[in-house]
Amino acid sequence: MLLTLDDVHTYYGKSYILQGVSLEVNKREIVALLGRNGVGKTTTLNTIIGFVKPRTGKISLDGVDITAMQAFRIGRLKIAYVPQGRHLFPKMTVLENLKTGMIHTSRSGALDRVFELFPNIRGKLNQKAGSLSGGEQQAVAISRAILKEPDILMLDEPTTGLMPLFVASLQEIIAKLNAEGMTILLVEERVPFALALADRVYFMVKGRVEHTATREELQGRKDIFVRYLGIEV
Ligand SMILES: Nc1ncnc2c1ncn2[C@@H]1O[C@H](COP(=O)(O)OP(=O)(O)O)[C@@H](O)[C@H]1O
Numbered sequence: 001m002l003l004t005l006d007d008v009h010t011y012y013g014k015s016y017i018l019q020g021v022s023l024e025v026n027k028r029e030i031v032a033l034l035g036r037n038g039v040g041k042t043t044t045l046n047t048i049i050g051f052v053k054p055r056t057g058k059i060s061l062d063g064v065d066i067t068a069m070q071a072f073r074i075g076r077l078k079i080a081y082v083p084q085g086r087h088l089f090p091k092m093t094v095l096e097n098l099k100t101g102m103i104h105t106s107r108s109g110a111l112d113r114v115f116e117l118f119p120n121i122r123g124k125l126n127q128k129a130g131s132l133s134g135g136e137q138q139a140v141a142i143s144r145a146i147l148k149e150p151d152i153l154m155l156d157e158p159t160t161g162l163m164p165l166f167v168a169s170l171q172e173i174i175a176k177l178n179a180e181g182m183t184i185l186l187v188e189e190r191v192p193f194a195l196a197l198a199d200r201v202y203f204m205v206k207g208r209v210e211h212t213a214t215r216e217e218l219q220g221r222k223d224i225f226v227r228y229l230g231i232e233v
């Protein structure tokens with residue numbers, strides 16, 4: 001087990017948000033976390049990475065208890081996070097943005113690997129990140145995250161605002177990273193995108209994980225999507 005959340009309860013001030021989240025991500029798995037708006041998917045990722053601390057429960061990463069670890073220490077471990085909305089530094093160049101992901105890596109080959117995955121980035125290194133298209137910004141955000149060569153990559157709604165062509169290429173890139181050994185925890189609103197990639201899916205409802213199923217178990221089970229997401233897929 002690479003990542004485990006065991007009965008995690010998280011508050012924002014007095015707001016009780018995660019009300020007992022338990023989930024597991026195995027090495028080399030792609031796991032999708034699905035649920036309606038506001039159920040706590042982003043809060044789950046923020047809790048894992050340490051931006052917000054759980055009041056009770058336990059989080060382990062590769063056998064290490066990270067529940068009480070400060071965010072900057074978790075940031076040094078082999079976990080990377082591409083947050084919702086990408087959070088690039090818009091006035092910094094693409095290269096400067098990428099360098100913020102290289103603080104914990106000295107391997108020169110890491111940048112070449114990024115150029116292999118996202119060939120268009122190479123020609124834009126000196127452009128301001130804020131001047132790029134949504135798809136290009138997502139490419140930079142993912143590049144920055146994988147430059148630290150994480151074992152596990154967490155992506156929050158990576159397809160939001162992307163044109164269909166970029167969505168298709170992003171799907172290929174995530175599949176490729178996974179084929180090369182990276183474990184992925186994906187929060188996604190586009191169900192077909194998530195299902196094309198995920199080995200396993202967790203469904204969240206109101207601060208809790210209510211159901212898990214493998215991709216095979218979800219074949220032909222429209223009822224599950226209606227029940228937990230309220231949508232027809
Ligand atoms: N910083 C915050 N302070 C207070 N409440 C928040 C904060 N961020 C999110 N929330 C609330 O927590 C709940 C879960 O939000 P979130 O984790 O962003 O859901 P999701 O990602 O599933 O849409 C929502 O009700 C949201 O309004």
Ligand SMILES: [Mg+2]
Nearest residue numbers: 041042043084
């Ligand atoms: Mg969210």
